[in-house]
Amino acid sequence: MSGMDDLYRENILEHYKHPRNQGTLEHPDVSYEDANPLCGDRIRMDLNIRDGRIDAIRFSGHGCSISQAAASMLCESVEGKPLEEVKKIGRDDVLEMLGIELGPVRLKCGLLALKTLKAGVYGMTQWPGEDEDRS
Amino acid sequence: MISGAAASPRTGAAPGFDAHRVREDFPIFRTPRDKPLIYLDSAATSQKPDAVLDAMNRYYAGFNANIHRGIYKIAEEATAAYEDARRKVAAHVKASPREIIFTRNSTEAINLVAYAWGRANVKAGDAILLTEMEHHSNLVPWQILASERQAELRYIPVTGTGELDLDALPRLLADGRVKLVGVVHISNVLGTINPVAEIARLAHEAGAVVLVDASQSVPHCPVDVGALGADFVAFTSHKMLGPTGIGALWGRRTLLEAMPPFLGGGEMIREVKLTGSKWNELPWKFEAGTMAIAEAVGIGAAVDYLQGLGMDAVFAHDRELVALAMERLAEIPQLTILGPPAERRAGVVAFTLADIHPHDIATVLDDDGVCVRAGHHCAMPLHEKLGVPASARASFHCYSVPEEIDALVRGLHRAVKVFAK
Numbered sequence: 051m052s053g054m055d056d057l058y059r060e061n062i063l064e065h066y067k068h069p070r071n072q073g074t075l076e077h078p079d080v081s082y083e084d085a086n087p088l089c090g091d092r093i094r095m096d097l098n099i100r101d102g103r104i105d106a107i108r109f110s111g112h113g114c115s116i117s118q119a120a121a122s123m124l125c126e127s128v129e130g131k132p133l134e135e136v137k138k139i140g141r142d143d144v145l146e147m148l149g150i151e152l153g154p155v156r157l158k159c160g161l162l163a164l165k166t167l168k169a170g171v172y173g174m175t176q177w178p179g180e181d182e183d184r185s
Numbered sequence: 186m187i188s189g190a191a192a193s194p195r196t197g198a199a200p201g202f203d204a205h206r207v208r209e210d211f212p213i214f215r216t217p218r219d220k221p222l223i224y225l226d227s228a229a230t231s232q233k234p235d236a237v238l239d240a241m242n243r244y245y246a247g248f249n250a251n252i253h254r255g256i257y258k259i260a261e262e263a264t265a266a267y268e269d270a271r272r273k274v275a276a277h278v279k280a281s282p283r284e285i286i287f288t289r290n291s292t293e294a295i296n297l298v299a300y301a302w303g304r305a306n307v308k309a310g311d312a313i314l315l316t317e318m319e320h321h322s323n324l325v326p327w328q329i330l331a332s333e334r335q336a337e338l339r340y341i342p343v344t345g346t347g348e349l350d351l352d353a354l355p356r357l358l359a360d361g362r363v364k365l366v367g368v369v370h371i372s373n374v375l376g377t378i379n380p381v382a383e384i385a386r387l388a389h390e391a392g393a394v395v396l397v398d399a400s401q402s403v404p405h406c407p408v409d410v411g412a413l414g415a416d417f418v419a420f421t422s423h424k425m426l427g428p429t430g431i432g433a434l435w436g437r438r439t440l441l442e443a444m445p446p447f448l449g450g451g452e453m454i455r456e457v458k459l460t461g462s463k464w465n466e467l468p469w470k471f472e473a474g475t476m477a478i479a480e481a482v483g484i485g486a487a488v489d490y491l492q493g494l495g496m497d498a499v500f501a502h503d504r505e506l507v508a509l510a511m512e513r514l515a516e517i518p519q520l521t522i523l524g525p526p527a528e529r530r531a532g533v534v535a536f537t538l539a540d541i542h543p544h545d546i547a548t549v550l551d552d553d554g555v556c557v558r559a560g561h562h563c564a565m566p567l568h569e570k571l572g573v574p575a576s577a578r579a580s581f582h583c584y585s586v587p588e589e590i591d592a593l594v595r596g597l598h599r600a601v602k603v604f605a606k
Contacts, residue, residue: 058549058603067606089544089560090574112574114542115604159544 058115059149061123066115071125073108082170083111086158091117093166095125103132109166114159116152121163123147128167137172139164141179202498208584210234210490220554223589228373228401228533228580229558230423233487237427240486241479252478253452253469267478270485271468274433277488278399278418279409284441286434286471287481291400292322294419294434295367297471298396299326301447302417302440303365306394309335312362314393316341316349316379317570318372321563323398323419327367339363341384343570347375347524354384358391365394370413371401374562374578375524376507376533378402385414394440400424404491405531405582406500410435422480426582427487431480434471441467448473491583499583503532506581510534510590517597523576532581535562538597541604543577549600555592 075081078096085092091113098106107129109121124144128136144164145152152160161178168174208214211232214222224232248262255261268282275282288294303326307313313327317340331338339357342350349368357363366388371378385395396417402408403418404425410418417440421432436444446453446464450473456463464470491499508527511534514520519539524530538546543559550557558578561568568575579593 063603066604089542090568091542091544092574112542114544116544156544156548 062115062119062148062150065119065122069109069118069122071108071122071129072110074110075106075108080170082166084162084166084169086113086117086162088155088158089114091159091162093117093121093162095121095163095166095170097167097171099133099171102134103130104128104136105130107167109163113162114156116148116156117159117162120144120148120160124163124167133171136167139178144178202494202502204502204584204586207494208586210236211584212238214584218554223553223555223592225579225581225585225589225593226556226558227582227585228424228562228578230429231404231426231582232584233426233428233483234490236490237483237486241428241483244479244482249479251475263478266485267476267481270481270488273485273488275435277408277492278403278420278435279411280435281438283467284435284438286436286441286468287476288419288432288434289430289477290423290432291398291419291421292326292432294417294421294432295323295396295398296326297434297447298417298419298436299330301444301471302394303327303330303334305443305445307331307334307336307364310337310362311364312337312339312360314339314341314357314363314366314388316368317343318347318349318375318377318564318567319367319369320373320398320400321565322400323367323369323396324566327365336364337362341368343567346526347372347377347571348529349377349379349384351380351383354387358387358393361392363388363391363393365396367396367398369398369401370408371399371405371531371533372524372564372567373401373533374535374564374567374576376401376530376535376580377525378529378531382412382414389414401531401533405496405503407496416440422484422487425484425487426490427484428477428480431477431484433484438467441471446473447471450474452476494583500531502583502585503581504530506585506587506590507532507534509587510579510581510593513590513594514597517594517601519601520597523571523573532585533578534580535576535578537573537576538600539604540606541600543575545604546577546597546600549603550593550596553592553596553599555589555596557593 075096079099080097083094093111096108107125164178248259250260250263252264252267272282275285388395395415397415399420403420416437418435423429453473454462523535547559
């Protein structure tokens with residue numbers, strides 16, 4: 051069962067069952083929704099930005115445990131951070147937060163939250179890590 | 186015989202059919218691996234028996250040559266093998282070989298009709314009638330044609346039990362503008378067996394041509410294209426124990442004769458001049474370029490293998506398994522089965538499990554070596570209609586055994602345990 055222990059680590063299930071920052075903001079400065087057409091996972095990110103920092107962030111939507119846990123972890127980690135710093139978050143940072151290896155299909159689940167955040171805030175619409183793939 | 190008019194009730198396992206014995210003919214189940222392979226995704230693609238792999242290998246090793254042109258012996262052998270495969274496929278669906286066109290798959294067969302027949306026959310203001318349970322392969326080609334021709338798309342609605350609402354059909358056909366009715370014989374998501382013959386009768390009365398997507402029926406049950414009452418029937422090899430890369434379109438001869446070609450190139454012509462060309466006769470008019478010869482040999486061998494088992498026996502086995510699976514799945518309280526009761530479906534069962542995402546279900550199952558499909562199974566509109574973003578699906582073929590359903594149920598209990606909130 052080692053495979054299962056790796057794929058559904060306690061921290062992932064913990065975030066999945068008790069997500070942080072889940073919900074919406076009443077007057078978001080940025081609200082952006084994206085989906086993974088492959089599996090129908092859907093995430094919306096609401097942000098309030100003050101003095102170049104993420105003052106508040108909430109996510110909503112539906113999807114598998116990986117996509118939802120990654121959204122929860124990402125929101126928790128970026129709240130209060132300067133936008134410049136958030137811009138540098140990449141694929142590997144998300145994988146590190148999740149603490150697991152992901153195959154090509156589930157990788158997109160794991161990265162959907164980051165893609166949604168970056169598209170909403172910076173207008174970056176590529177899948178995180180696509181640049182690295184090309185190099 | 187499934188003519189589409191009515192599904193026979195649960196027949197019980199056919200005498201002499203032994204799925205455990207059949208399974209031994211499929212090398213994938215003999216390949217050593219960490220845990221045994223429990224393959225419940227035959228609606229996506231079937232596994233291949235030795236007989237198919239060996240036949241393709243014999244072609245490549247023994248008489249690999251291009252067909253229809255060579256004067257030498259192995260070219261003649263290759264041509265004979267290719268045309269022999271066509272005869273086998275034709276016999277499998279009770280058709281004339283002249284009306285069997287080899288394509289790449291069902292999708293290409295449907296596109297052939299949408300382009301060659303559709304462009305010649307559908308004009309602005311005409312309508313194309315499909316159903317809400319179509320696979321994307323029988324939706325998108327018609328959407329492309331409709332937008333090109335300013336034609337209208339209509340849909341036969343799906344009921345809460347995942348069946349077609351035939352009461353709506355007369356109204357949808359009433360204005361006489363429907364030029365083609367496209368319907369799936371057996372739903373790849375729900376396993377629903379559609380009453381194709383009845384639909385075809387009403388469509389013909391309204392002056393429409395009927396295309397049947399038989400991707401899930403020709404591999405699993407006896408199909409007689411004449412009894413179906415259709416004008417075009419599309420199916421694919423890789424779901425019927427054959428290789429990928431080849432499928433077939435059956436078409437009514439008069440329609441095929443009248444249609445312009447689909448792709449232009451070698452073999453589909455009788456005479457080429459710089460000023461123009463004359464088309465070859467059927468079925469070669471629609472087979473441009475070098476075809477998938479080894480794969481044709483493969484589909485021929487697959488048909489032989491299936492006929493050896495007997496399509497009645499294969500279908501009885503599928504339905505036996507789906508009834509068993511539905512019984513066992515119903516024991517899991519958090520589980521919801523999509524679609525009709527077992528007596529009105531083929532060997533496919535899709536379900537949702539509490540609010541656990543199908544990807545998570547499939548990942549837990551995969552950890553036990555159980556392969557199921559998770560997602561929308563290329564039927565997004567159907568899932569939208571059923572009000573679920575995605576589902577998990579188990580599907581069977583002649584090599585599937587009850588022990589695999591036990592493993593599925595065990596895995597689902599485990600998924601509930603892992604993800605219970």
